[in-house]
Amino acid sequence: xxxxxxxxxxxxxxxxxxxxxxxxxxxxxxxxxxxxxxxxxxxxxxxxxxxxxxxxxxxxxxxxxxxxxxxxxxxxxxxxxxxxxxxxxxxxxxxxxxxxxxxxxxxxxxxxxxxxxxxxxxxxxxxxxxxxxxxx
Amino acid sequence: xxxxxxxxxxxxxxxxxxxxxxxxxxxxxxxxxxxxxxxxxxxxxxxxxxxxxxxxxxxxxxxxxxxxxxxxxxxxxxxxxxxxxxxxxxxxxxxxxxxxxxxxxxxxxxxxxxxxxxxxxxxxxxxxxxxxxxxxxxxxxxxx
Numbered sequence: 001x002x003x004x005x006x007x008x009x010x011x012x013x014x015x016x017x018x019x020x021x022x023x024x025x026x027x028x029x030x031x032x033x034x035x036x037x038x039x040x041x042x043x044x045x046x047x048x049x050x051x052x053x054x055x056x057x058x059x060x061x062x063x064x065x066x067x068x069x070x071x072x073x074x075x076x077x078x079x080x081x082x083x084x085x086x087x088x089x090x091x092x093x094x095x096x097x098x099x100x101x102x103x104x105x106x107x108x109x110x111x112x113x114x115x116x117x118x119x120x121x122x123x124x125x126x127x128x129x130x131x132x133x134x135x136x
Numbered sequence: 137x138x139x140x141x142x143x144x145x146x147x148x149x150x151x152x153x154x155x156x157x158x159x160x161x162x163x164x165x166x167x168x169x170x171x172x173x174x175x176x177x178x179x180x181x182x183x184x185x186x187x188x189x190x191x192x193x194x195x196x197x198x199x200x201x202x203x204x205x206x207x208x209x210x211x212x213x214x215x216x217x218x219x220x221x222x223x224x225x226x227x228x229x230x231x232x233x234x235x236x237x238x239x240x241x242x243x244x245x246x247x248x249x250x251x252x253x254x255x256x257x258x259x260x261x262x263x264x265x266x267x268x269x270x271x272x273x274x275x276x277x278x279x280x
């Protein structure tokens with residue numbers, strides 16, 4: 001039986017820019033921000049009410065998981081908006097929508113009542129899609 | 137949005153501007169009553185709307201922001217705890233320590249020690265913190 005999700009991963013083009021987007025714009029909390037050698041950084045963030053869910057902001061670079069070619073392909077796919085990365089929940093979607101817009105977050109869909117709740121859609125600074133949702 | 141919802145939108149924008157003001161100035165001396173006035177809300181209406189939208193009163197939210205910022209600053213070993221307290225907007229080290237412990241569950245000193253230990257261990261034993269499925273992209277080199 002699986003009980004919880006503790007870590008998840010979002011591939012980003014640039015960790016500094018992702019930090020600014022996820023922390024300063026979306027308002028997520030930094031969980032861990034630590035250098036891992038000269039050229040790597042372990043950066044995880046968490047939603048305010050889920051401090052034990054670590055969202056890893058993972059740079060796309062060639063290494064053990066990606067070859068030079070697949071890293072380039074992956075970067076291109078993320079940039080083109082090929083990936084949906086998740087759904088963020090809020091208790092007040094209209095206030096959050098106005099706030100994020102004021103901070104420069106670009107929405108492709110304003111809050112709209114759907115059968116599963118009220119939803120808006122935005123992209124992160126790399127190109128990953130997210131829903132912003134209020135279910136009650 | 138329907139025309140009859142415009143007042144609601146206008147109210148949201150005023151509320152959001154008030155929150156953004158707190159977000160940008162939380163390390164300064166903030167008068168929450170003045171923010172309510174600035175946003176054309178009565179004090180009680182402002183507190184009620186803010187709590188409905190964000191889950192905290194403006195004052196609770198301000199304290200949370202300050203403590204959260206302090207948490208980040210405390211992980212820097214060069215800053216004195218007293219300096220962190222003032223840097224995030226507290227005028228008293230005592231109230232900072234009290235509120236920090238209430239929100240984080242540790243005193244600032246305990247938190248700093250824990251944070252520095254964790255960072256040290258993360259460098260020495262990354263596998264204790266980074267799941268294998270995420271470590272194969274180059275963070276953790278398998279030397280086995």
